[in-house]
Amino acid sequence: MKKEIDELLRRKENAKLGGGEEKIKRLHDGGFYTARERIDKLVDKDTFLEFGMLAHSDQVGSEDKSAGDGIITGLAKVDGRPVVVMAIDKTVFAGTAGMIHARKAQEIHRYALKRGLPLFRLSEGGGLRMPDGMGSDGISQSLFPEEMLLHRRQVPMMTAILGDSFGDPAWVAVSSDFISQKKGTAMAVAGPRILEMATGEKVSNEELGGWELHAHITGQSDHFSETEDESIEELKRFFSYMPLNETEEPPFKPSNDDPYRRLDEIVDLVPSRRAQVYDMKKVIKSIVDDGEYFEIRALYGPALLTVLARINGRVVGIIANQPMKYGGSKGPHEADKATEFICLCDSYHIPMIFLHDTPGFRVSRDAEKYKMPTKILQWNQALAQSTVPKISVVIRKSIGAAYANMCGPTMGADFVVAWPGAEINFTGPEVGVNVVYGRKLKESDNPEEERARLLETWEFDSSPYKAAAKYLLEDIIDPRDTRRFLSQTLEFACVKNGSKSKRQLANWPTQF
Structure with a gap:
């Protein structure tokens, strides 16, 4: 031959x-x-x-x-x-x-x-x-x-x-x-x-x-x-973060990074003053295994971070607000970005972690031109239909409808917790006081003193302790225990079916 x-x-x-x-x-x-x-x-x-x-x-x-x-x-x-x-x-x-x-x-x-x-x-x-x-x-x-x-x-x-x-x-x-x-x-x-x-x-x-x-x-x-x-x-x-196919979970990668490692540095990373910005990427790096993560669409909708990483060896998808961009408020691009990422994670059995620090959605005429109500609801629909384990942590604030979109209570999370200084409310204190008490302030003999008193009341109402008292939050955690809490809860959430979902979003579009 x-x-x-x-x-x-x-x-x-x-x-x-x-x-x-x-x-x-x-x-x-x-x-x-x-x-x-x-x-x-x-x-x-x-x-x-x-x-x-x-x-x-x-x-x-x-x-x-x-x-x-x-x-x-x-x-x-x-x-x-x-x-x-x-x-x-x-x-x-x-x-x-x-x-x-x-x-x-x-x-x-x-x-x-x-x-x-x-x-x-x-x-x-x-x-x-x-x-x-x-x-x-x-x-x-x-x-x-x-x-x-x-x-x-x-x-x-x-x-x-x-x-x-x-x-x-x-x-x-x-x-x-x-x-x-x-x-x-x-x-x-x-x-x-x-x-x-x-x-x-x-x-x-x-x-x-x-x-x-x-x-x-x-x-x-x-x-x-x-x-x-x-x-x-x-x-x-x-x-490296993906399973081979729909029947498998993503590959587990052992790490020498202690899953219960205390995050002492995180106290200095996040300022307590709401108006002061910080880089949420540093918080993510502190939490995940070996500080390694893979960001997707870094330049699109930059007020929201979508990240693949590992915690205790298990692949996770992290959706986090970025206070360095628009104060962490979300517009139409951020909504599309979140929806697509939720579909990706749920389809490939990747548990999701939500890190809140947002004053809400960006309201504007331009946002309405981009069908903002539709995009907000589409994000919520994807979240509600996702069936992978979901854990939600309110870092500093979560205001208005954005609280739901970041997987607040009633949105299918396995656990929703907050840091002790977190603010949760329908609207931020300045806007809320101006809208609700605007006439009262105009008629006041000492409007600045009255405003300060109202703001103090508003901030008390926004405290996570009120929600925790009614068991609307699972717990208020020490920020330094965030990695430990996520490692423990992920382990329990994945006992029955691993991280496998019902893949109800697998047929959703790959682009929005």
Whole structure:
């Protein structure tokens, strides 16, 4: 069989060159890796098992210049765990998708769902290839595939946008659980050239779908990197907190960090004066194992933090107000961010911890334009339907409807506790006194003295001791015991079913 084997090896060596050595050189000269080099960066050494290497375009005349039809697919291991990998090859027809390209992607996606294997996608490209998609027959074969639309978070899906991504790569990205976008790339429905031809509008790639747009306005990407290496590493970091599939809990990671460690430093981190800001990230770092956490969407809705971390070895999702931004008040972007994170955690059996320090929602005309009532209620609906263990800690204040959205009483928390100086009320003292006692203050002979007296009364009513007295809070805890309390309660909350949920939010959208 030597002749046949030699022919096979020749064909496979040619296929590894994709669109040819000249196009590979062009990529390298532009500072980009090839698709195969990206896969090597992602997976454990010598674990990649490729399928479809000998496939090519079914368009007559394109057979010899379409190795793999522009996509590399296969199985591998990432940090010792089995996964499915897809990488678009830009050296073949600029990474556009032909019919065989689509078939390869669909088949490997189906296999991932069938065998419970997480999906990694290393993406770029110009979407549907014109010759393949033209005509009623072409477009009829090019509609959204069922496995993508009915994915239902059965396995984690992670995408890196490593080059300009229009059409199909954008659809895939926004269907993913996590997106890392390299700065300098764009992600949009169509490229500037098509936009100009269709509407006459002239825009740059950056204006159309650059990283700053997605970081601050759309929230469609979760992380932004300077290099391809960084993007790929971020996918691996996110994956380290994920289960392989819907049937498993996230991986437990033993730590030498004492779960009952006393947080003496936390007393100095959080000022008692309500108007004084502090960095909630420092509080989170103090609480979690080894001070390690992974923040998602750091630049979008910055008054709310969404973080993956571990406590006593168990993966947790933390939703925390950030007083350094808008005083911790929440707007429409924060609401979308929270809803999506709750869906992620509940779908992948990640217990949630809520750290309150918020004066409420940001009320404004602009917020109403963004459908603020809908977004607040949608957040509440997601929270009410989530069934993973939930523990809520009021750090300094939790005011108005925001108290519910941060998993206050009646929202399904296993435990709701507060620190001793916490403020819980319908509204903050200054606003409340002005609204309720405004006329009385105007008629007072000494309004400032009267205001001080009313504020003192209001603050007493806001004390957590009143709620604790009626057993509306499980306890008021010493701030220094916060890590201990969370470690203990997580252990008890996960006795019966581990951290597994009913996955009622698995079919909710991946983007809001």
